[in-house]
Amino acid sequence: MLSKCANPSCSTPLVYLREGKIFMMEHSQQPRVRPEGPVLVKPQSLHHVEHFWLCGPCSTEMTLICDGGVKVMPKVKRLARAVAS
Ligand SMILES: [Zn+2]
Structure with missing residues (x-):
């Protein structure tokens, strides 16, 4: 689990x-499997399905994407950088 x-x-x-x-x-x-990456669950025998869980606070701000590997991405785009000067 x-x-x-x-x-x-x-x-x-x-x-x-x-x-x-x-x-x-x-x-x-x-x-x-990356040492510091998401926790992986052993895939089912036929389906390579992995389950990941984001805790409450993280799930409100983050989501997971599959891009050559599962990555945690922020849901909201960064606010525009403060304009210098
Ligand atoms: Zn979390």
Whole structure:
């Protein structure tokens, strides 16, 4: 099972599934396991489906995308940089 938030910079342990959001990512290629990346769950025998969980606070600000690997991305685009001077 998932053990913590998929956000590498967040260490919130997975306690209640009702909090946060579960993501199911299907892969046609072998999943990559990165030491500091999202926690991976062993894929099912036939379907390479991985489950990721973002905790409540993270799921409101972040989402997961599949781009050659699962990445945590901020949901909201950065606000325009403050104009210098
Ligand atoms: Zn989190």
